[in-house]
Amino acid sequence: MKNIYLETVDSTQNWAKAHLPELTDPFTCITALEQTAGRGRFNRPWLAPRGQNIYATVVFRVPRLCTYLANIGQMMAMACAELLQDRGIPAQLKWPNDILVQGKKIAGVLTESIPEESSIAILVGIGLNVNMDPALLRAISQPATSILELTGKTHDLAEVLQPLMGKFVSHLDLLKTAGFAPFHAKFETLLAFRGKTLTLRDGHQTLTGICQGITTGGYLKLLLPSGEVKIISSGEINYLSDL
Numbered sequence: 001m002k003n004i005y006l007e008t009v010d011s012t013q014n015w016a017k018a019h020l021p022e023l024t025d026p027f028t029c030i031t032a033l034e035q036t037a038g039r040g041r042f043n044r045p046w047l048a049p050r051g052q053n054i055y056a057t058v059v060f061r062v063p064r065l066c067t068y069l070a071n072i073g074q075m076m077a078m079a080c081a082e083l084l085q086d087r088g089i090p091a092q093l094k095w096p097n098d099i100l101v102q103g104k105k106i107a108g109v110l111t112e113s114i115p116e117e118s119s120i121a122i123l124v125g126i127g128l129n130v131n132m133d134p135a136l137l138r139a140i141s142q143p144a145t146s147i148l149e150l151t152g153k154t155h156d157l158a159e160v161l162q163p164l165m166g167k168f169v170s171h172l173d174l175l176k177t178a179g180f181a182p183f184h185a186k187f188e189t190l191l192a193f194r195g196k197t198l199t200l201r202d203g204h205q206t207l208t209g210i211c212q213g214i215t216t217g218g219y220l221k222l223l224l225p226s227g228e229v230k231i232i233s234s235g236e237i238n239y240l241s242d243l
């Protein structure tokens with residue numbers, strides 16, 4: 001994997017987009033020491049103070065007829081949750097690809113795709129709170145945590161980033177050949193809010209239902225009050241007690 005280290009950037013996603021034609025290695029990982037306009041899903045701001053956390057975007061290409069596009073972000077989320085679990089942190093996945101510990105967000109994944117002539121460029125961004133200043137953590141509008149808060153120790157960012165990227169690339173390799181099915185059981189064990197009543201917003205509508213887990217394709221199964229089990233391919237869930 002080619003690594004590009006930036007000091008200050010608005011967003012590693014924006015930087016990757018602006019430099020796409022030059023990023024021709026099979027995988028390029030762009031990290032920044034700080035972001036001045038880090039962004040999350042639904043254009044929310046992502047707090048990225050200097051030197052405290054991981055802010056990274058991985059760039060690669062997939063074929064135009066790609067069947068696993070919706071699962072790519074899930075691979076990064078799984079890699080991150082597994083890495084945290086390996087270090088004794090009980091991470092869970094909030095479908096589709098947030099990483100939570102004890103109900104608080106520790107990392108988020110933003111996947112963007114840009115069609116090119118004969119392929120699709122994929123930009124998978126991850127923000128992982130490693131050594132974040134506790135006062136800044138509290139300033140985040142949602143409940144958030146960091147590795148420092150959970151372990152009481154500061155961690156070397158490179159020692160977290162390197163295995164994370166290794167796991168992500170190996171997951172992606174398997175996803176390409178075998179689809180999501182080999183990840184289904186593990187994802188289910190990491191899944192937060194099973195059996196809980198959730199609301200789902202997908203831009204058009206809000207649904208309420210009970211989380212019944214995920215399909216072998218990585219979609220969310222929501223049991224609606226009508227008795228219908230709805231298969232959800234995108235959107236944002238919220239646990240009702242959080243609202």
Ligand code: BTN
Nearest residue numbers: 011038039040041056108125127
């Ligand atoms: C989310 O949970 O909404 C996704 C957060 C993604 C944040 C990362 S930090 C590195 C990359 N650059 C950005 O501007 N965003 C992503």
